[in-house]
Amino acid sequence: MSPMADLGELVDLLDLAVAAASGVSTPADREAAATIAAAQRRRRDYLGSAIVVAIAGGTGSGKSSLLNALAGEEIASTSPIRPHTNEPMAWAPSGDDTMWALLESMGISWIVDNSSMSSIALLDLPDIDSIVDDHRATVEELLPHIDAVIWVFDPVKYSDPTMHDDFLAPLVGYERQFLFALNKADLLEKADVLDINALDLVTEDLTKTLANDGFTDPEPFVVAADPASGPPTGIDELRDALDERLASKHAAAAKIIEDIGAAAKLLGREAGLSSGAGTGHAEQIAKSANNTAWVTRTLDGLDLGGPTTDRILADPTDRIAVAAALTERAELAAVIAAIAVACAELSAQLEAGTT
Numbered sequence: 485m486s487p488m489a490d491l492g493e494l495v496d497l498l499d500l501a502v503a504a505a506s507g508v509s510t511p512a513d514r515e516a517a518a519t520i521a522a523a524q525r526r527r528r529d530y531l532g533s534a535i536v537v538a539i540a541g542g543t544g545s546g547k548s549s550l551l552n553a554l555a556g557e558e559i560a561s562t563s564p565i566r567p568h569t570n571e572p573m574a575w576a577p578s579g580d581d582t583m584w585a586l587l588e589s590m591g592i593s594w595i596v597d598n599s600s601m602s603s604i605a606l607l608d609l610p611d612i613d614s615i616v617d618d619h620r621a622t623v624e625e626l627l628p629h630i631d632a633v634i635w636v637f638d639p640v641k642y643s644d645p646t647m648h649d650d651f652l653a654p655l656v657g658y659e660r661q662f663l664f665a666l667n668k669a670d671l672l673e674k675a676d677v678l679d680i681n682a683l684d685l686v687t688e689d690l691t692k693t694l695a696n697d698g699f700t701d702p703e704p705f706v707v708a709a710d711p712a713s714g715p716p717t718g719i720d721e722l723r724d725a726l727d728e729r730l731a732s733k734h735a736a737a738a739k740i741i742e743d744i745g746a747a748a749k750l751l752g753r754e755a756g757l758s759s760g761a762g763t764g765h766a767e768q769i770a771k772s773a774n775n776t777a778w779v780t781r782t783l784d785g786l787d788l789g790g791p792t793t794d795r796i797l798a799d800p801t802d803r804i805a806v807a808a809a810l811t812e813r814a815e816l817a818a819v820i821a822a823i824a825v826a827c828a829e830l831s832a833q834l835e836a837g838t839t
């Protein structure tokens with residue numbers, strides 16, 4: 485599988501185009517393109533075409549079990565002996581070099597090759613109920629690079645005040661990225677408390693507790709990732725929710741690709757480079773190299789100032805200045821062409837990208 489291009493690279497190219505356009509495009513067009521690039525850099529999620537989901541929760545809540553259930557295979561080792569996972573591990577699509585590099589930069593060196601679901605990466609985070617401050621810092625560092633966090637609760641510790649007051653409530657600003665899962669439903673399902681089903685009772689109480697933390701309409705998924713008997717339950721609903729997020733991420737990505745493609749075209753517009761990427765530019769530049777009148781007119785029309793432009797306007801037969809101006813255009817044309825190619829590749833990837 486060839487390495488996937490990602491939106492991050494496309495944003496890099498747009499920045500490169502803005503730089504290459506400094507003597508060519510209008511300040512307004514360059515500013516518009518730079519604003520689009522900067523906005524993408526501020527995004528609070530992973531810019532690739534896959535969705536990156538961290539699984540967080542207290543000791544023994546079932547994070548590793550949930551990762552295994554979502555993956556449909558035994559990835560993270562689970563154990564009844566606590567604490568078990570002391571290092572974050574990831575299950576990430578093979579071939580996505582950018583994501584693997586990202587995971588390594590986040591300090592995740594234990595990466596399991598995910599060949600079955602090319603558009604989802606799952607991170608099994610360390611238990612978070614010990615050393616709360618350190619772990620909250622870890623999660624806060626991760627959040628800008630990932631798409632979602634599944635917070636896992638078990639029926640015994642779901643209302644642990646440390647978890648809610650010291651951990652979740654301070655992170656309420658990230659709620660757009662959060663999903664909640666009540667695990668070990670099998671332990672509650674058959675129990676009644678004063679005629680009320682224990683599972684309903686706990687689900688309702690967890691929902692209320694999360695609302696008290698400050699979350700808007702929290703709706704925990706009810707799952708059994710590793711029930712005492714039988715197969716996992718509730719996993720399909722959770723996976724559907726992740727698929728939905730992946731779909732909306734793809735829709736958002738399609739919009740970004742469109743915006744970046746448009747911004748690149750705008751950068752080339754004034755310089756006559758916006759007719760599309762490819763050989764046309766080279767031809768146009770070669771042709772206009774012998775046409776100082778065209779170059780002068782173009783530069784004059786741009787009203788750019790700058791030493792090269794000033795020199796040509798002062799003396800349209802100044803071949804060195806004309807050559808310099810054309811080089812600037814050729815460089816910009818090359819970056820615009822690279823952007824067009826990357827946009828086409830990414831669009832194709834998005835169209836092919838399903839779980």
Ligand SMILES: Nc1nc2c(ncn2[C@@H]2O[C@H](COP(=O)(O)OP(=O)(O)O)[C@@H](O)[C@H]2O)c(=O)[nH]1
Binds near residue numbers: 541549550561708712
């Ligand atoms: N009954 C039951 N046990 C579970 C379920 N999910 C996990 N467990 C058990 O809970 C223990 C802790 O699970 P693990 O996934 O290692 O938790 P982690 O520490 O959060 O990664 C293990 O013994 C699991 O088998 C579940 O849905 N039902």
Ligand SMILES: [Mg+2]
Binds near residue numbers: 561569
């Ligand atoms: Mg674990």
